Amino acid sequence: GNSVTQMEGPVTLSEEAFLTINCTYTATGYPSLFWYVQYPGEGLQLLLKATKADDKGSNKGFEATYRKETTSFHLEKGSVQVSDSAVYFCALTPSFGNEKLTFGTGTRLTIIP
Amino acid sequence: NAGVMQNPRHLVRRRGQEARLRCSPMKGHSHVYWYRQLPEEGLKFMVYLQKENIIDESGMPKERFSAEFPKEGPSILRIQQVVRGDSAAYFCASSPSQGAREQYFGPGTRLTVT
Numbered sequence: 474g475n476s477v478t479q480m481e482g483p484v485t486l487s488e489e490a491f492l493t494i495n496c497t498y499t500a501t502g503y504p505s506l507f508w509y510v511q512y513p514g515e516g517l518q519l520l521l522k523a524t525k526a527d528d529k530g531s532n533k534g535f536e537a538t539y540r541k542e543t544t545s546f547h548l549e550k551g552s553v554q555v556s557d558s559a560v561y562f563c564a565l566t567p568s569f570g571n572e573k574l575t576f577g578t579g580t581r582l583t584i585i586p
Numbered sequence: 587n588a589g590v591m592q593n594p595r596h597l598v599r600r601r602g603q604e605a606r607l608r609c610s611p612m613k614g615h616s617h618v619y620w621y622r623q624l625p626e627e628g629l630k631f632m633v634y635l636q637k638e639n640i641i642d643e644s645g646m647p648k649e650r651f652s653a654e655f656p657k658e659g660p661s662i663l664r665i666q667q668v669v670r671g672d673s674a675a676y677f678c679a680s681s682p683s684q685g686a687r688e689q690y691f692g693p694g695t696r697l698t699v700t
Contacts, residue, residue: 516590575631576630
């Protein structure tokens with residue numbers, strides 16, 4: 474079946490540091506890949522997505538590139554802010570059939586001023 | 587355009603009671619998904635519904651849990667005879683059509699079973 478493995482947390486960084494959160498997946502065909510962010514006490518918000526190999530999703534300074542050869546979709550940001558503190562989830566939907574999301578376990582990110 | 591609405595936001599039930607969670611999808615969305623998030627874990631798919639149809643319930647526990655999405659009104663996730671292990675955050679998501687590949691999440695219902 475489909476699965477998503479993401480970097481264990483928690484991750485603590487200083488403001489303006491470079492961020493990488495690793496995500497790899499197992500799926501048949503060409504799934505769509507997503508990063509969701511969950512702020513404390515809130516639901517999930519879509520951060521960015523990529524639907525085919527070599528696509529780069531980007532939003533709010535975050536980027537992730539769909540790498541078919543390494544089955545990865547690592548999240549990066551060049552300079553993090555305190556407001557980026559949240560839990561980040563990598564997820565996929567299969568390339569066919571219904572669109573249920575398979576999530577990774579989440580990575581809690583804390584940015585220190 | 588209002589987002590996905592869920593109510594109640596917080597629900598406390600004693601063991602053995604019923605919990606009923608509601609989800610109103612975004613306007614124009616006809617596909618609803620329910621996910622459960624246990625403490626300190628990721629979200630796990632429970633059920634996928636379209637209007638009046640259950641499309642995929644492979645993530646639903648076999649007993650006590652049921653879901654519906656009637657022609658009129660919100661989608662309902664019902665948990666009968668709740669137990670402490672049902673304590674979790676339950677999220678609903680909606681999408682406009684199959685193949686849209688983007689789901690919009692509600693704020694969740696946090697169920698606490700005492």
